[in-house]
Amino acid sequence: MEINRLAFVPRPRTPWQVFDLSLQFYRGNFWTMWKIYLAQALPLAFVLFLVFEPVVASLIFWWLKPLMERPLLDFLSKQTFSQDTSTKANLKVLKRLRIVDIVAMLTWLRLSPNRAYLASVEQLELLTGTARQKRKTLLIGRMQNKQTQWMLFMVHLEMILIFAIYMGLFFFLPNEDPISQMFDPYGESSLLQEQISFWIYVVVVSLIGPWFSCGGFMMYLNSRIKLEAWDLELGFKRLSLRLPQWAIAVIAAGIFTAALPQPVEAAQATNTELSSPLTENHDSSDKSTQQANKAGINGDEKSQRSLQVRNEIKNIYEENELINRKNIYKLSEDDTKEESSMPQWLEAFFSMFSWLSLLAPMIQWLLYGLILWFILWVVYRLYGIYSQQETVPSQRANKAPMKKNPQVVPEFFENIETQQWPDDLLAAAKHSLGEDDDRQALIYLLKYGLDYIGTAAPDLLTYSMTEPECQSAIKQNFSAQVFLPMQKLFALWMAKAWAHREIDTTEILSLIDVIDQLPIPQVNYEN
Numbered sequence: 001m002e003i004n005r006l007a008f009v010p011r012p013r014t015p016w017q018v019f020d021l022s023l024q025f026y027r028g029n030f031w032t033m034w035k036i037y038l039a040q041a042l043p044l045a046f047v048l049f050l051v052f053e054p055v056v057a058s059l060i061f062w063w064l065k066p067l068m069e070r071p072l073l074d075f076l077s078k079q080t081f082s083q084d085t086s087t088k089a090n091l092k093v094l095k096r097l098r099i100v101d102i103v104a105m106l107t108w109l110r111l112s113p114n115r116a117y118l119a120s121v122e123q124l125e126l127l128t129g130t131a132r133q134k135r136k137t138l139l140i141g142r143m144q145n146k147q148t149q150w151m152l153f154m155v156h157l158e159m160i161l162i163f164a165i166y167m168g169l170f171f172f173l174p175n176e177d178p179i180s181q182m183f184d185p186y187g188e189s190s191l192l193q194e195q196i197s198f199w200i201y202v203v204v205v206s207l208i209g210p211w212f213s214c215g216g217f218m219m220y221l222n223s224r225i226k227l228e229a230w231d232l233e234l235g236f237k238r239l240s241l242r243l244p245q246w247a248i249a250v251i252a253a254g255i256f257t258a259a260l261p262q263p264v265e266a267a268q269a270t271n272t273e274l275s276s277p278l279t280e281n282h283d284s285s286d287k288s289t290q291q292a293n294k295a296g297i298n299g300d301e302k303s304q305r306s307l308q309v310r311n312e313i314k315n316i317y318e319e320n321e322l323i324n325r326k327n328i329y330k331l332s333e334d335d336t337k338e339e340s341s342m343p344q345w346l347e348a349f350f351s352m353f354s355w356l357s358l359l360a361p362m363i364q365w366l367l368y369g370l371i372l373w374f375i376l377w378v379v380y381r382l383y384g385i386y387s388q389q390e391t392v393p394s395q396r397a398n399k400a401p402m403k404k405n406p407q408v409v410p411e412f413f414e415n416i417e418t419q420q421w422p423d424d425l426l427a428a429a430k431h432s433l434g435e436d437d438d439r440q441a442l443i444y445l446l447k448y449g450l451d452y453i454g455t456a457a458p459d460l461l462t463y464s465m466t467e468p469e470c471q472s473a474i475k476q477n478f479s480a481q482v483f484l485p486m487q488k489l490f491a492l493w494m495a496k497a498w499a500h501r502e503i504d505t506t507e508i509l510s511l512i513d514v515i516d517q518l519p520i521p522q523v524n525y526e527n
Contacts (some may be wrong), residue, residue: 015146018215022214023078034210035077035087041209045199049199054194058198061202061205063110071093073093074090077120097123115216116215116216118139143222145223146219161204164231412418421444425447426444429448429512438496438508439496439497448492453478467490467493
């Protein structure tokens, strides 16, 4: 691992700066990372699409996401240190994974928010057992990683993209197109809709998954930079390349001698303790001046060299910013007392309510009683509603038949309402089939069905309802004996009116027989 070949400047960053760095790195390597992910996601999604139902396939695809992140980790570990790599070499990492690690990442570690952050410990550092556990504990305990917030952000971003694609398909398709009806919230879900949802999910995950892995790996590198001081190491390496060897020797000698006792102070102490007559002082002063004159010549050269070295070191520190300077303001005791002190009028105001502490137990039990009363009231109301639903049919059976209310014709059937309807709509439908007019037969059947629903439930259908909304309302308020023929009737009508397809007359005849066997409608619906 050559830290001097890093693709970014190694310095300690906050978690939010790391996430911003991961976005820049992902943008610069988007096509390569997307290709690696699609090389795994597309074959897996295609197999799941053929074998399982769309809902089950989506769940399995989501569950196997940690396995598809490992080739991305291999690419990130090489690309960040400016090493050559290929998609084929990255995918071969899957063969080197241990069975124990695969089982762990797909079971008890599957829902861990730290999986992208700690995956490098297993795959890159190749630690096992106690060493791996200590390493993970160190990375999680001592470093700020914000991986839970990172995962929540990615989950919400996936939901936003899926919703955006859904809305794009819904709003940009014509209303008359049958495909647009699949995205109607009041319509019935179909197999085609679930299949489209599955592929939308695969595309969104392939876009967000590489970014999630990139953010976890960048956070791992940031923790290594803080723990191992990569920035200082790289700074001193650059310093060693710029300074000559004699300057490094002078710096090392200066650091070594700084820790030794001061010889001048020792000499001064000796002179003060061993004070002698005036003549001895003169002799010692003459000797010291002679020695100082001799050392002055060499001292000038050394002082010039040391001054030059200091200036170079100062320039290097200013250019590379090897030291992070931070100004911290500390409050004095007087300031803390002044800020923490509360005004007397505010203390007097709060002291007026000190007696409420005596009522705290009573207030607590009162709250418990209110919560219990609310729960019992909800249970009582639910029981009353349930018992009322059981007694209403028996009461309605004893009542006299109600007057027929004016029926509401939905908007999609309004244009056909202008003609004179025959008394026997089912017989008229059979007569239209005899004349090869299947559209008119379906109109008579649809009129009969709407009259049937309007008689049994006068307030169920509204003017603005579409065909799928009518089906949904009938399904919620009628049994399968009534709903299934009506569903078949609406399907044949939409196939004829919308798609202009030819309808088999046998289907319409069988539907007429089934509708003719429906029970006599009664008013059994409450708005």
